[in-house]
Amino acid sequence: MSTASTSRTAWPVELQAPDIEPYRAGNTGVPFFWTFVAGQPGPHVMVTAVVHGNELCGALVLDRLLKAGLRPARGRLTLGFCNVSAYLAFDPAYPTLSRFVDEDFNRLWDKPKLNGSRSSVELARARAIQPLIDTVDLLLDIHSMQNPTEPLVLAGACQKGLDLARRVGCPATVVVDAGHAAGARMRDYGFFQDPGDPRASLLVECGQHWERGSEAVALETTLRFLLATGCVDRPAVAHWLGPEPGPQRVVQVTQPVTVRTGDFAFVEPFVGMETIPRAGTVIAHDGDAAVTTPYDDCILIMPSRRLAVGQTAVRLGRVVDG
16 A cells, blocks of 8 residues: 555545445446447547545546436446555545555556556556557546645647647646656556547546545536537536536646655645746755746646655646636
8 A cells, every 4th residue: 555644634534435336346347447338429438536546536426427327328438446446445544545555556557567567456457447448539537636726627738638628618727738757647548648649538636635625526527528528418417517617727837847856845835826926936955956947927736745756746837828
């Protein structure tokens, strides 16, 4: 199990992890993955949860949709719980400890790792899920964050991801990003990051891991994703929908800050989306080196408390569209 922290969280656990045991059998050949096929043609749309075992909001949404018997109006809809071993180890008294079992499931999605000989709990699960991912046209991967930061949708580096995020319409901030130095996320897998391939993916960060509001963000984003993809018709989900979303802003990640020494520390307890007005402002120290903002109005995106060498400490970005 992850030993990223052995202390109790500073944030209260307001969500209760749903029992997903009823979904173990699946109907896809992959445990905990369910696929439903409509009579009308359309894309294969997938929504995934618990890529990290202590991120509960996605599990709550999939549990709700499965219990309600939601079915696609066209195409194929797959709902799946990913890192189940980590999720089943979740303990609300020590909620940081079940992010993963052996390694981060969301840094494994490149062909050399998936096709290699190395083994772990997460690699075994990713390899089992990969054949399903290979059939997907449009993916939404539901996540949450360490800190109480405003919700974000991560659209990747291709225009098709940004276009999909705009069709979904929420959350209000879209982040255009190229991923992490430590490894590829599931939303970055293969064809999703090929600008010449129409298949696209989004990753939504719904707020702090265990705050009650993250479930509402996850549900709203999922429903609007299903509508935007044409998978469902509005009457099927209208009773769950919130108000129509307002305008979005687009933040372009220009560079990640990757931890290089065992002595990395931020100068303030940043939680994310802070705008630093002046270029050259020191935001952290990495050993003897100062980490500074490269331009005015630099936005800090998802600063991490997991500051291990080779991991992303924070990503730096700026608004490129209103």
